[in-house]
Amino acid sequence: xxxxxxxxxxxxxxxxxxxxxxxxxxxxxxxxxxxxxxxxxxxxxxxxxxxxxxxxxxxxxxxxxxxxxxxxxxxxxxxxxxxxxxxxxxxxxxxxxxxxxxxxxxxxxxxxxxxxxxxxxxxxxxxxxxxxxxxxxxxxxxxxxxxxxxxxxxxxxxxxxxxxxxxxxxxxxxxxxxxxxxxxxxxxxxxxxxxxxxxxxxxxxxxxxxxxxxxxxxxxxxxxxxxxxxxxxxxxxxxxxxxxxxxxxxxxxxxxxxxxxxxxxxxxxxxxxxxxxxxxxxxxxxxxxxxxxxxxxxxxxxxx
Amino acid sequence: xxxxxxxxxxxxxxxxxxxxxxxxxxxxxxxxxxxxxxxxxxxxxxxxxxxxxxxxxxxxxxxxxxxxxxxxxxxxxxxxxxxxxxxxxxxxxxxxxxxxxxxxxxxxxxxxxxxxxxxxxxxxxxxxxxxxxxxxxxxxxxxxxxxxxxxxxxxxxxxxxxxxxxxxxxxxxxxxxxxxxxxxxxxxxxxxxxxxxxxxxxxxxxxxxxxxxxxxxxxxxxxxxxxxxxxxxxxxxxxxxxxxxxxxxxxxxxxxxxxxxxxxxxxxxxxxxxxxxxxxxxxxxxxxxxxxxxxxxxxxxxxxxxxxxxxxxxxxxxx
Numbered sequence: 001x002x003x004x005x006x007x008x009x010x011x012x013x014x015x016x017x018x019x020x021x022x023x024x025x026x027x028x029x030x031x032x033x034x035x036x037x038x039x040x041x042x043x044x045x046x047x048x049x050x051x052x053x054x055x056x057x058x059x060x061x062x063x064x065x066x067x068x069x070x071x072x073x074x075x076x077x078x079x080x081x082x083x084x085x086x087x088x089x090x091x092x093x094x095x096x097x098x099x100x101x102x103x104x105x106x107x108x109x110x111x112x113x114x115x116x117x118x119x120x121x122x123x124x125x126x127x128x129x130x131x132x133x134x135x136x137x138x139x140x141x142x143x144x145x146x147x148x149x150x151x152x153x154x155x156x157x158x159x160x161x162x163x164x165x166x167x168x169x170x171x172x173x174x175x176x177x178x179x180x181x182x183x184x185x186x187x188x189x190x191x192x193x194x195x196x197x198x199x200x201x202x203x204x205x206x207x208x209x210x211x212x213x214x215x216x217x218x219x220x221x222x223x224x225x226x227x228x229x230x231x232x233x234x235x236x237x238x239x240x241x242x243x244x245x246x247x248x249x250x251x252x253x254x255x256x257x258x259x260x261x262x263x264x265x266x267x268x269x270x271x272x273x274x275x276x277x278x279x280x281x282x283x284x285x286x287x288x289x290x291x292x293x294x295x296x297x298x299x300x301x302x303x304x
Numbered sequence: 305x306x307x308x309x310x311x312x313x314x315x316x317x318x319x320x321x322x323x324x325x326x327x328x329x330x331x332x333x334x335x336x337x338x339x340x341x342x343x344x345x346x347x348x349x350x351x352x353x354x355x356x357x358x359x360x361x362x363x364x365x366x367x368x369x370x371x372x373x374x375x376x377x378x379x380x381x382x383x384x385x386x387x388x389x390x391x392x393x394x395x396x397x398x399x400x401x402x403x404x405x406x407x408x409x410x411x412x413x414x415x416x417x418x419x420x421x422x423x424x425x426x427x428x429x430x431x432x433x434x435x436x437x438x439x440x441x442x443x444x445x446x447x448x449x450x451x452x453x454x455x456x457x458x459x460x461x462x463x464x465x466x467x468x469x470x471x472x473x474x475x476x477x478x479x480x481x482x483x484x485x486x487x488x489x490x491x492x493x494x495x496x497x498x499x500x501x502x503x504x505x506x507x508x509x510x511x512x513x514x515x516x517x518x519x520x521x522x523x524x525x526x527x528x529x530x531x532x533x534x535x536x537x538x539x540x541x542x543x544x545x546x547x548x549x550x551x552x553x554x555x556x557x558x559x560x561x562x563x564x565x566x567x568x569x570x571x572x573x574x575x576x577x578x579x580x581x582x583x584x585x586x587x588x589x590x591x592x593x594x595x596x597x598x599x600x601x602x603x604x605x606x607x608x609x610x611x612x613x614x615x616x617x618x619x620x621x622x623x
Contacts, residue, residue: 145322147603148596150558153576157592160580161333237447241562244449245577260450264566271457278450285445 035298042294045287052284056103065094067101067254076270087273089259090266091252095276102254103280105166109248109255110236110284112170117177118228124178125185126212126220130193140186143179151176155238159247166255169248173239177231181224188223192216226296233288240281256281308611308618312604323596324376327589328369334585344583381590386582391590395572399594401471402571404483406560408491410553413498417552418545420499421506426533428511436503443500448559452493452566459489469568486569494563498552505548509541516540543614550606554599 037043055062064085071092079087079095086095128139146154155172162168192198193216201211240257242248249255251262259277267274343355356362363371375381381391417440424436460468466489472478473486513519514537522532561573568574572591579587611617 141318141322144319145326148319148323148600149326149592150555150595150599152555152558152561153573153592153595154558156561156576156580157330157588158333160588161330233445237445241447241449244562245565245580247580260453264453267453267456268461271461275450275453275457278447278453281450282446285447286441289441289445 032298036294039294039297042290045290045294049284049287049291052103052280052287053107056100056107059101059104063094063097063100065097067093067098068252069093076266076273078270078272079276086276087270089263089273093252095259095273098254098259099256099277099280102256102259102277105249105253106236106240106243106256106281107284109166109169109173109239109243110232110288113173113177113239114228114232114235116170116174117181118224120174121178121181122185122221122224125182125224126189126216128182129186129189129220130208130212130216132190136186139182143182146175146179152238152241155242156245156247159242164247164250166249169239169242172242172247173235177235180231181227184227185220185224188220189216192219195219222299226292226299229288229295230292232292233285236288237281237285305612305618309608312607316600316604319600320597323600324373324593325369327593327596328372330592331585331589332365376593381593382586384579384584384587386579386584386587391586392594394575394587395590395594398570398572398575398591399598401569402557402560402564402573405487405490405494405564405569405571406553406556408487409495409560409563410498410549410556412491413495413552413556414502414549416495416499417502417549418506420503421545422510422533422538424503424507425510425514426529433507437507440500440503443496443503446496447562448493448497449562449566451496452490452563455489455493456566469566471570486567490560490563490567490569493566494556494560497559498556502545502548502552506541506545509544510537513537513540543610543617546613547606547610550602550609554602554606557595557599557602 059067071088073092074081074084074088075092076090077084077088077092079085081087084094084096086099088094089098124139124143128136149157155176158172158175159168162171198211198215201215239248240255240260243255243257244261246258246261249258251258256277260275260281263270263274263277343352347355361368379392381395383389384391384394387394420436420439424433427433455466456468459466467473467486469486471483471486473482476482519532519537522536558573560569560571561576563569564571564573565577572595576588576591578584579591607617
């Protein structure tokens with residue numbers, strides 16, 4: 001019997017050493033959800049966020065007007081105007097409809113880079129932490145180089161060189177996120193690799209790929225996952241900021257950040273209307289912040 | 305300590321070389337022909353070919369990199385297309401403005417964050433704690449560029465206390481007070497998010513020290529709470545706090561970019577934004593290169609300070 005090769009044997013070993021709690025055992029996902037649900041604030045935030053996501057995905061059904069339909073009269077209407085709940089922009093387009101349609105892009109450009117960053121950075125971190133030696137040196141020195149630039153400026157520079165567009169904003173943000181995820185994963189992997197079950201697996205001749213896939217991933221995942229959940233909010237703000245600078249989606253297509261920028265010139269005449277597009281950015285970031293904190297507490301109580 | 309510092313400085317060399325490779329790579333990521341991008345769409349094929357030859361763009365990449373690096377080492381970052389001036393002098397001037405804004409914003413963020421964090425930690429789960437952490441959550445969630453716009457509406461348009469943008473007044477501008485007057489709103493907008501992050505970290509690290517046995521021992525010996533807090537707890541938590549403060553200051557170096565655009569503050573973020581519109585690639589790359597060097601040195605300074613204050617770092621983080 002090869003105890004180390006059997007993934008379900010790992011947690012027993014862990015429990016004996018008493019260093020780390022087992023994660024993602026059968027039913028553990030349900031246990032995690034159970035712990036998450038105890039946080040009433042986070043559960044409420046998740047419900048509101050789900051509602052916003054559904055409204056944005058169902059934009060053709062939920063938006064009251066065509067987001068691109070302009071009108072010569074009724075421009076820069078204040079929030080609360082009849083027929084236009086949140087007012088209209090400088091071209092007379094309905095702001096609520098544009099926010100609902102824009103939410104698709106804004107939420108996607110906030111979440112997609114984090115997912116890409118988690119997968120790519122996680123892979124590099126696992127490889128660096130598991131193999132050590134030259135592999136680790138090469139990967140982590142590359143990470144160091146990317147850390148030599150302030151994140152905001154690096155993302156701007158990459159987005160500029162790739163050219164404007166939603167896809168390029170996502171790529172630029174993902175590149176900026178990869179190094180930090182890799183660092184978090186690497187240090188978690190190194191401490192996991194010093195555990196007995198990895199040694200047992202290696203001693204019993206399990207190949208590296210199986211060890212990484214069946215043993216390491218599940219035991220290392222909590223740190224990078226917790227980290228990634230905590231940065232979705234800032235990344236949404238950041239992504240909208242790149243759109244604010246005109247690096248993302250091109251007008252007249254709606255997106256929260258670019259809407260905010262195009263309304264900036266109307267600040268003097270219609271101050272209230274002009275700051276409306278910032279509201280959903282802040283709300284989304286706040287909701288993800290609350291959820292991210294709860295997820296971190298659930299996944300890794302030591303970080304709390 | 306000296307050997308730790310020396311090791312860290314030596315490790316800088318490959319990182320900085322790597323940064324130059326990244327910036328050089330960005331030049332060649334620019335879609336299409338760099339000569340066309342730099343000379344504009346109206347240039348003829350002959351001028352483009354001559355331009356390529358002048359810049360050595362017809363040479364193999366490693367040679368191009370070597371020549372470019374040689375120029376960079378001599379502080380020659382090329383000529384701005386839009387302004388016909390050396391990139392280095394444009395970037396240097398803008399950088400000073402950014403440094404001023406980032407320093408004031410960092411000061412504001414760190415003072416507010418330190419205060420809120422200590423208040424929150426000493427009254428854990430009390431009303432003050434909840435209020436401080438609620439503020440921190442809001443401050444980190446609100447986009448700096450949006451907060452900037454709100455501040456403009458409230459304090460520059462409705463109540464005309466502060467100017468809406470720029471760094472100096474058009475008439476009789478340029479005095480230290482005039483610049484400070486223009487600094488207030490952008491510094492507030494840029495400093496809010498770091499203030500929230502610092503407050504959270506200070507709270508967490510003070511709470512961590514509060515749990516230690518020696519605090520209990522000090523209480524048992526009858527020291528007052530304020531003596532325990534300021535003589536023992538804060539100094540113990542300080543290395544961690546200092547690192548986060550330094551990281552936030554470093555973040556602001558790039559993070560003020562959005563605020564600079566909102567307030568037309570003539571810093572590197574604004575320069576980058578204008579250069580994007582003008583496709584002024586030499587300036588964009590000059591900014592990246594310059595800022596990365598400053599950023600790396602700043603991070604080194606933070607690490608060295610942390611090591612000087614906390615001997616555990618010097619011995620454990622040797623690699």
